[in-house]
Amino acid sequence: MLDFLARLLGRESPGSKDVAKERLRLVLVHDRADVSPQLLQLLKNDMVEVISKYMEIDEKGLDVTLERADNQVALVASIPVKKMKRVAHLA
Amino acid sequence: MSEVIVVTSGKGGVGKTTVTANIGCGLAMLGHKVVLVDADTGLRNLDVVLGMENRIVFDLTDVIEEKCRLRQALIKDRRFEELFMLPTAQTKDKSAVTAKDMQNICAQLREHFDYVIIDCPAGIEQGFQSAVAGAEKAIVVTVPEVAAVRDADRVVGLLEAKAEIHDPKLIINRLRVQMVQRGDMMTLEDMHDILGLELLGVIPDDERVVVATNRGEPVVTDEDSISGRAFRHIVRRMLGEPVPLMNFDHREGFLSRLRKIMGLG
Ligand SMILES: Nc1ncnc2c1ncn2[C@@H]1O[C@H](COP(=O)(O)OP(=O)(O)OP(=O)(O)O)[C@@H](O)[C@H]1O
Numbered sequence: 001m002l003d004f005l006a007r008l009l010g011r012e013s014p015g016s017k018d019v020a021k022e023r024l025r026l027v028l029v030h031d032r033a034d035v036s037p038q039l040l041q042l043l044k045n046d047m048v049e050v051i052s053k054y055m056e057i058d059e060k061g062l063d064v065t066l067e068r069a070d071n072q073v074a075l076v077a078s079i080p081v082k083k084m085k086r087v088a089h090l091a
Numbered sequence: 092m093s094e095v096i097v098v099t100s101g102k103g104g105v106g107k108t109t110v111t112a113n114i115g116c117g118l119a120m121l122g123h124k125v126v127l128v129d130a131d132t133g134l135r136n137l138d139v140v141l142g143m144e145n146r147i148v149f150d151l152t153d154v155i156e157e158k159c160r161l162r163q164a165l166i167k168d169r170r171f172e173e174l175f176m177l178p179t180a181q182t183k184d185k186s187a188v189t190a191k192d193m194q195n196i197c198a199q200l201r202e203h204f205d206y207v208i209i210d211c212p213a214g215i216e217q218g219f220q221s222a223v224a225g226a227e228k229a230i231v232v233t234v235p236e237v238a239a240v241r242d243a244d245r246v247v248g249l250l251e252a253k254a255e256i257h258d259p260k261l262i263i264n265r266l267r268v269q270m271v272q273r274g275d276m277m278t279l280e281d282m283h284d285i286l287g288l289e290l291l292g293v294i295p296d297d298e299r300v301v302v303a304t305n306r307g308e309p310v311v312t313d314e315d316s317i318s319g320r321a322f323r324h325i326v327r328r329m330l331g332e333p334v335p336l337m338n339f340d341h342r343e344g345f346l347s348r349l350r351k352i353m354g355l356g
């Protein structure tokens with residue numbers, strides 16, 4: 001009985017607003033990245049700088065993109081490594 | 092110190108003209124000197140919403156073409172001493188007003204008014220670009236739906252990139268309390284999370300807006316309407332008063348009360 005009432009009162013099926021919010025969040029990740037490819041370029045520059053502290057990389061082969069899976073967006077980076085630095089060097 | 096504010100949205104029909112008319116009237120009700128500029132050339136509406144449609148002689152494009160002087164094109168409101176409107180042409184297209192023209196006109200208007208508020212056309216093309224060109228601040232209007240919020244986000248980016256207008260304020264229009272309570276409409280927190288803009292206020296979806304518009308009397312002048320009150324609060328926030336956001340929950344329905352009683356809400 002209580003179960004039935006709960007369903008009647010809309011407890012069971014969460015409303016459509018969570019779906020709306022989630023779809024919006026994903027679509028905006030893409031919209032914003034499309035509007036400013038500049039943003040990805042800036043990110044690449046920063047990544048090169050940070051990673052170069054730890055290893056020697058091939059900057060020309062660097063590839064950073066946003067990839068969309070079912071319900072998430074991932075930042076995918078492919079970074080060819082030429083040489084690792086020695087730990088001592090970092091201390 | 093005068094302010095030039097553009098009211099914009101990206102998506103059409105979400106309430107730009109309604110917001111422009113109401114905050115303009117609201118500021119004038121409190122004694123501020125206000126001019127509202129209709130930048131929606133070819134699809135002008137502001138005149139009708141304000142009940143000034145029969146009094147237009149000259150418009151913005153006449154001023155630009157130097158057929159009249161700026162002050163001749165200004166229409167004075169009959170209710171509020173300090174409220175004026177600059178109409179645009181209904182029979183021309185958006186190319187009749189350039190970004191440069193708007194910068195010019197706004198620079199002149201700000202000499203004489205505390206607030207210059209521009210009603211922007213929908214879209215992000217030339218009409219939008221001209222409308223925002225003379226402004227230094229923006230109010231972005233949206234409704235709690237995916238497409239409108241997405242367009243609002245795009246406009247926020249363009250305001251920054253094209254007009255160097257940073258940190259626009261957000262107005263959420265046509266909120267339907269019952270839908271929010273059912274979980275079928277995004278909440279203020281949701282929209283704030285997503286857009287990250289400061290919230291200037293929320294206007295409920297309200298028949299009285301339509302009634303007021305029918306009469307040519309902005310709803311902000313309607314003492315006991317809930318949307319009028321929401322607009323009056325927005326105006327006070329614009330003036331720097333920390334008015335808390337309205338709680339629309341007080342008219343709780345039977346179901347939600349029952350839900351609470353049963354410990355489900
Ligand atoms: N809070 C509200 N409650 C009910 N109706 C509303 C509300 N706000 C606006 N409306 C109605 O919605 C319609 C569109 O509003 P409005 O003309 O202000 O939008 P707009 O963004 O200026 O449109 P456009 O993009 O065509 O210029 C009007 O009929 C108006 O009366």
Ligand SMILES: [Mg+2]
Binds near residue numbers: 107109131136
């Ligand atoms: Mg309009």
